[in-house]
Amino acid sequence: MIAILGLAIGVVVGLLVQPTVPVELQPYLPIAVVAALDALFGGLRALLDGIFNDRVFLTSFLSNVVVAAFIVFLGDQLGVGTQLSTAVVVVLGIRIFSNAASIRRHLFRA
């Protein structure tokens, strides 16, 4: 409940403040968002598995974001930033799908 509330508050704050993303962070924000989504789905799945742990959730959330951003940064430095961003998004997308499938099985038994 508090999580949903927090999500809503974050959206509202984002809409109200309308911040501009610093130029050097602009390539990393979309990847970080996708990584955080992945962590969120993972946490939801762990919750339904009954193995949710807030410490693990926090760590995975932050490390996912940082690692994803770091990979993209590394790719930019190597000159393959675009391709590596695509790769990260694909991997995270697959994980989100598999987590979503797991959640679906828990909730609908199908």
Added chain:
Amino acid sequence: MTDDEGVQPVAGESRVTPDQPVPPAPAAARAKPTGWAALASALHPRATRAQVLAGILCAALGFAVVVQMRQASDSSLSDLRTDELVRLLDETSTRADQLSRQASDLQAEKAQLESGSSSRQAAIDAARRNAAMQGILSGRLPAVGSGVRISLQDPNGTIRPVTMLNMLEELRNAGAEAIQLGDQRVTASSAFTGAPGAVKLDGVTLTAPYVWLVIGDPDTIQTALEIPGGALAYVRNDGGTGDVAKVQHVEIDALRTLPEPKYARLAPVPTS
């Protein structure tokens, strides 16, 4: 899509950490109330550390999502990578080159069309001027301009046709451009016949006073007619009198219809 549930934990958070107490309930007993029940219990608002933490993280996520959405919707070039920008620049400059080439082509075509139409217009103007000139010279068209008005009195009916011809020659020498005698146009093919007192111009008998309307340089014509031994002197010798008046605006409206040439044909214009 991969469905790795229960096979191998993929996400880090699904890993059972050592400090996490393993659920004491057996797997079968745990499996039954899971799902919606677990979700409902999780949704139940409690101020536990986990709930607050998840709330904070979700808030951060929502914030980031909204910011990124706004960024993606109004971002144009600033977040593109170098190679994309280079490609974009290439395409744009190629397109610009194409368009400027096209523009110069079209401009050249426009200039060509304009010069074509203007030269055509010039040709039409020249032809019109030519036609007007020919029409005036041949007596086909009426003419106006400065000139003189000559009236010859012939009280005794003694002016000879040759005197009139002399007058005409004198006028032509003085540069007369259009001549009317009485109500007849005098042209290159005009002829004076008849007898003294009954002079005929092109077969039409003239009656005194003979009035000449002439377009040309008034001063030259007047001087030419009045020199000693000139045309007016001939008239006086014949027993008539004449006077020349300069007129600023002479109107010659007698016309002559030209017969279609019966034998003469237009010679082919040599193409140069």
